[in-house]
Amino acid sequence: MSGEARPATSDRDRSWTVLELLRWTTDYFKRAGIESARLDAELLLAHALESPRLRLYVDYEKPVLPDERDRFRQLVRSRAVDRVPVSILLGEREFWSLSFKVTRDVLTPRPDTETLVEAALSKLKGPGFGPADPGRRVRILDLGTGSGAIALALASELPDADLTASDLSQAALQIAAENADRLQQKERVRFLHGDLFEPVAGERFDLVVSNPPYVARRDEGKLPPELAHEPEMALFAGEDGLDVIRRLVAGAGAHLSPGGWLFVELSPEQAVTVEQQLTSAGFVDVERRFDLARRPRVVGGRWPGTGSG
Ligand SMILES: C[S@@+](CC[C@H](N)C(=O)[O-])C[C@H]1O[C@@H](n2cnc3c(N)ncnc32)[C@H](O)[C@@H]1O
Incomplete structure (x- = not known):
């Protein structure tokens, strides 16, 4: 020292x-x-x-x-x-009781994001969920996968689902693929590169989950110094933090099967706004889920129709 x-x-x-x-x-x-x-x-x-x-x-x-x-x-x-985060110094972080490789190219998976995994599983394992054609496998998209935490947690829980994970960062996808390999889930997840739904043009899913960047640029000065070691692209989304979520909610309907669900992680103070955005975009059964500190951390909605949910 x-x-x-x-x-x-x-x-x-x-x-x-x-x-x-x-x-x-x-x-x-x-x-x-x-x-x-x-x-x-x-x-x-x-x-x-x-x-x-x-x-x-x-x-x-x-x-x-x-x-x-x-x-x-x-x-x-x-x-x-x-003020380098411990996860980066160690090169790994546990999420959903699985060990993930972590570098400066990906957001370190947070315990709050387990709320999103729980929300997804509660629908997928709940009564009546599934494709209208019972012979078809459930299709899941994790948008903005980073280290692959959400997609790989879901893959570990759902042996019969088809998983797609996408990200705008090639470097993040590289780490996600390594994590899939480490966790012996390489064959289970399809990794795609591109902006939001662009890499899955023309495809529909039964479930879309996303922990997108949602930090407001105007809050930059109040952030803990550790965040400076994580990718900007994983954190910031415009002045109010909603730039990516706005586009995500607007585009999700075209990529959901009838009755499919969208769940999005957000900052607690964004919950009401995003619930309104979901309703305006045509989602029904809009709901919120709470993190360990009992703050609204995830909101979701069902795309109308029957089949998936
Ligand atoms: C908050 S991180 C979440 C990472 C991981 N899903 C998790 O929960 O730990 C957001 C991720 O979204 C990606 N991203 C940002 N903008 C994107 C966009 N327009 N299209 C696709 N991915 C994007 C970032 O590169 C980053 O990996």
């Missing part, structure tokens, strides 16, 4: 145990304004030691070797000084 990011020189030369390093780093992270200070310290130390996090509790009194400490020091500095 150098300057701010390391103990005083005399401390540097002595031997440090796992517990001492954790305590020092937690305190340092707290002073740097990092909320999940202890957890971040544990995750980064486990990464530097190349051991599972829970192993740290068994090894509290174990001295940390100089090489390991050097690796840890670099990680601590990046986290505290440059």
Whole structure:
């Protein structure tokens, strides 16, 4: 730890145990304004030691070797000084109990997005959902797939569905494809490149899900510094954050089977506006779903007709 990011020189030369390093780093992270200070310290130390996090509790009194400490020091500095998210430093993040590769080319999947997966599954596994032709497989589109988190979570739950995942970012699609490979779902998901529905022109789906960019440009100054390490294209959508959702809602009807559902993740204060947009676009049974903090996080609607829902 150098300057701010390391103990005083005399401390540097002595031997440090796992517990001492954790305590020092937690305190340092707290002073740097990092909320999940202890957890971040544990995750980064486990990464530097190349051991599972829970192993740290068994090894509290174990001295940390100089090489390991050097690796840890670099990680601590990046986290505290440059505010690089832990997921990027580790190169992975868990979502839906699956491990996803994460780089600066993709949005790190967030726990809030599990609300979207739950909403989709509740319809797909609910009574009466399915294509009008019972012999046809259910078709699902994940629009703006990023790391592939939503599509691959759904693939893991729905062995009989056909999944398509698209993104405007080629670099993100590359990571999504790697994740499909890692999770042994490569054959299950078709990855397509392009703007919104353009890569699926002429196709219809029983379910369209999307966690599109929805951060308002006008809020840029209020954002946590960690977001600077994620792709702009994954975050921002015009002055009010609704540029992409507006186009998505307007275009979705032409790509849904009769009775199919659209679910969109959004920022809680956008829920009422997007519900109105869905209704104006012709959707029925418009509903909202709440995240763990009980804020509206997902809104959805059914395309009229019978068949899918
Ligand atoms: C908020 S991220 C969501 C990533 C992932 N689905 C998740 O939930 O973790 C939004 C994604 O939409 C993509 N995107 C942005 N604008 C797009 C557009 N016009 N058409 C298709 N994808 C777009 C971004 O590249 C990014 O991967």
